[in-house]
Amino acid sequence: MEIRELIKKLEEKYPLDLQEQWDNSGLQIGDPRNELKNVMISLDLEEEGIDEAIKNNCNLIVTHHPYIFNDIRYIDFTDKFYSRLEKVIKNDISVYSMHTNLDKANDGLNDNLADILGLKNTEILEIGQDPGLGRFGDIDEINVQSLAKNIKEKLNARAVICYGDMNKKIKRLAVCGGAGAELFDDCLKLDIDAIVTADVKYHEAMDYSDKGLLIIDPGHFTSENHIIYKLQDLISKMTDSKIYTYSKEDTFRTFI
Known part of the structure; x- marks a missing residue:
């Protein structure tokens, strides 16, 4: 199965035309013609999640939140945001996002x-x-x-x-x-x-x-992170590849 074949199945269930006008769901990075190895699912594209994808031979990361939202004027790999882009490109990993289309569907x-x-x-x-x-x-x-x-x-x-x-x-x-x-x-x-x-x-x-x-x-993270486990179950029925999840947990807020 090529990556684009799995994407087609996902878009049949969660069509891209459902997304809000301001949104940027869909392919973020990569070559969808590549043969699918394994899949990593995460709420966001995080460096730790990319590392887990590499370790588990995943060449597709499916996220809820799109990695690319705004216009890109330059790409500086010393910037931590773009260092993630460098890592997925060098490891031939595609990134695909389902955001407001997944919310609505x-x-x-x-x-x-x-x-x-x-x-x-x-x-x-x-x-x-x-x-x-x-x-x-x-x-x-x-x-x-x-x-x-x-x-x-x-x-x-x-x-x-x-x-x-x-x-x-x-x-x-x-x-x-x-x-x-x-x-x-x-x-x-x-x-x-x-x-x-x-x-x-x-x-x-x-x-x-x-x-x-x-x-x-309950916080943005916890109101949405549950979906990665539902997607894990769904995608496992669409492909014979192994499906992994990465959750950074709600570490952006600290309660003292």
Whole structure:
């Protein structure tokens, strides 16, 4: 199997035309005509993940977050960001990303997050879009403290931040992996009690909690890292190659 054959299967399930206009999902680096060896899956393209790929004879790294987002004016391999590019090129590794297309698609990141948190009767959160961002559904009534504890445990989060009425009872829950503040108005229109999402700003948290929305922020990493294990299972059914995962864990935030 060539790399492009596996990519074709992934794009049939998670089409690139679903991605947001600002996004850059798809092939980032490499020659998709190369024969596929093994596959590494990671949330981001990290130097340690590249090293693991090399060690395990992987010539394809699949990431959620695209490595290339902005225009490149120069490439300086002394820059740590571009040293990753040098390493994958020298080791003939291709890099492929599925970002907002994976977020939106059926059986993608947000459906997986909804399943992990036990949502029932799940629907798309982004009003008027099908497919769209986020999901919402029903849960057995629960208090905020218990819900936050469950989320922390199920997502293996080091901590969660709650904004809003801590005495509220939650029956209708929304989720959006990564940064989902753009969906807060949709939550209000759909009478949703709480949303699990990340990267919430202070003032927007204050404004929407005042409007009655309970916001639970487990961190960007933990709201999305679960998808690499789902992709591991999915890709293992698409190829006979060995599939590995690399997770750096939530080391960007330090809790003291």
